[in-house]
Amino acid sequence: MNMSPTFTTAERMAATGPLPPGHPAVKTRKVGVLLSNLGTPDATDYWSMRRYLSEFLSDRRVIETPRIIWLLILNLIILTIRPGRKGKDYDTIWNRELNESPLKTITRGQATQLQASIDAGLFGASGDKVVVEWGMRYGNPSMKSAIDKLSAAGCDRILLVPLYPQYAAATSATACDKVFEALMAMRWQPSLRVAPPYHDDPVYIEELAKSVTEHLATLDLVPEVILASFHGVPKQYLMKGDPYHCQCVKTGRLLRERLGLTPENFKITFQSRFGPAEWLQPYTDETIKALAAQGVKRMAVLTPGFSADCLETIEEIGAENAEYFLHGGGEKFARIACLNDSAGGMKVIEAIVRRELMGWVEGATPATVDVPVVASV
Numbered sequence: 001m002n003m004s005p006t007f008t009t010a011e012r013m014a015a016t017g018p019l020p021p022g023h024p025a026v027k028t029r030k031v032g033v034l035l036s037n038l039g040t041p042d043a044t045d046y047w048s049m050r051r052y053l054s055e056f057l058s059d060r061r062v063i064e065t066p067r068i069i070w071l072l073i074l075n076l077i078i079l080t081i082r083p084g085r086k087g088k089d090y091d092t093i094w095n096r097e098l099n100e101s102p103l104k105t106i107t108r109g110q111a112t113q114l115q116a117s118i119d120a121g122l123f124g125a126s127g128d129k130v131v132v133e134w135g136m137r138y139g140n141p142s143m144k145s146a147i148d149k150l151s152a153a154g155c156d157r158i159l160l161v162p163l164y165p166q167y168a169a170a171t172s173a174t175a176c177d178k179v180f181e182a183l184m185a186m187r188w189q190p191s192l193r194v195a196p197p198y199h200d201d202p203v204y205i206e207e208l209a210k211s212v213t214e215h216l217a218t219l220d221l222v223p224e225v226i227l228a229s230f231h232g233v234p235k236q237y238l239m240k241g242d243p244y245h246c247q248c249v250k251t252g253r254l255l256r257e258r259l260g261l262t263p264e265n266f267k268i269t270f271q272s273r274f275g276p277a278e279w280l281q282p283y284t285d286e287t288i289k290a291l292a293a294q295g296v297k298r299m300a301v302l303t304p305g306f307s308a309d310c311l312e313t314i315e316e317i318g319a320e321n322a323e324y325f326l327h328g329g330g331e332k333f334a335r336i337a338c339l340n341d342s343a344g345g346m347k348v349i350e351a352i353v354r355r356e357l358m359g360w361v362e363g364a365t366p367a368t369v370d371v372p373v374v375a376s377v
Contacts, residue, residue: 028129028154030129030130030131030153030154031130031157031158031159031357031360031361032130032131032159032190033132033133033158034133034146034161034179035110035111035163035349036143036160036163037134038103038137038138038310039056039138040052040101040136040138040139040310041053041090041101041139043099044088046084046087047083049087049090050079050083052138052139053078053079053083054074057074057078058074059174061169061173061174061177062170062174086311089315090311093314093315101310101311102309102310103309106309106340106341107134107136109341110340112132113341113346114132114353115132118130122363123357123361124363126361126363126364131153133150134146135147137174137175137178143175144181144182147179147183147190148182150190156191157191158193159193159194159195159353159356159360160193160195161352161353162195162197163349164197165199165201165247165251166197166230166243166248167196167244168233168237168242193360195352195353197247199248199250200251203347203348204348205251205258206258207339207344207345207347207348208251208255208258209255209258209259211302211337211339211342212226212302212336215300215334215336216300221300221332221334222298223298223299223300224296224297224298224299225264225265225266225296226259226261226265226267226301227267227268227287227288227299227300227301227302228266228267228269228301228302228304229269229302229317230268230280230303230304231303231312232279232280232283233245233270233279233280234280236277245280248270248280251305255304269283269284270283271283284301288301288324289328291325291330292328292329293329297329297330297331297332298330299330299332300334300335301333302335302338307338307339308340309338309340313335317335347367350367355367
């Protein structure tokens with residue numbers, strides 16, 4: 001394999017002679033891995049929530065409503081009312097010990113465990129050249145701060161890993177936008193790779209299936225229906241060419257087939273719609289209410305579009321939608337956690353990083369997965 005050379009300062013001096021007076025320090029060349037997730041408020045109070053929501057909802061990738069109209073709605077209505085409501089929701093899931101959201105805790109854990117795995121030999125001796133950082137598209141730590149850390153560590157190549165299994169302009173693309181924005185201000189830009197979506201990656205599908213079977217094995221619950229609930233986007237985004245819907249459907253189909261279930265007892269839905277426009281359907285909340293009304297008594301819901309648990313998975317699914325089901329006549333409801341920084345979740349992230357660092361890091365090779373015989377849950 002043709003590897004780019006890495007030179008220490010001593011090696012450069014031996015090859016080219018002493019550095020001229022005043023020359024900036026020459027660092028050992030390293031490779032950075034930047035894990036990126038959506039974002040988090042710094043706290044649950046009104047002004048912290050307002051800052052976060054303002055940054056998030058001002059993103060043209062997220063809201064495509066004509067700019068002048070949207071800014072009036074955002075600043076006169078939404079940022080007056082919504083911060084208080086969302087702050088109360090965040091308060092119900094807040095990590096009190098670390099004073100942060102679960103998404104921040106989990107994303108840090110993913111980065112820490114990935115670095116530990118690399119240090120323990122994921123890439124053999126070449127692992128000492130790989131540095132892991134993490135950043136959020138909205139809120140802190142910012143993408144720019146993560147890139148600054150990687151640059152200061154001597155990374156002249158960076159692999160960006162948007163932690164979204166399915167590609168959407170409002171998630172993966174805007175993460176790239178923020179990284180490109182940071183690079184625009186740099187005199188010496190690092191080379192950049194962006195990991196593609198992994199919605200149909202065999203390792204990802206296998207670990208999702210394991211998470212379902214292992215979680216259900218701990219419960220006195222055999223679900224009549226399992227829902228795979230993905231975050232929704234406006235339907236017009238699909239009509240404009242966004243591949244998100246198709247990739248969600250493929251993830252759901254592959255997972256259903258891996259679990260040996262039928263379309264009747266494994267359904268795909270979309271949650272978290274906002275505003276009056278039509279979003280991707282079927283809607284999660286309406287589906288859950290309808291199933292309860294039809295006499296379904298036992299249900300489990302997983303959220304395979306999220307790599308880490310957050311407000312939309314813990315509160316929206318685990319509390320709000322669970323209440324819809326139980327109040328509608330259902331008897332038992334289970335929320336299956338995201339892969340997070342579990343052993344299975346780290347297998348997925350490591351598989352992506354191993355594949356995408358090929359040619360940059362000696363010892364980077366594709367991961368393989370042995371899929372067992374299909375068995376129903």
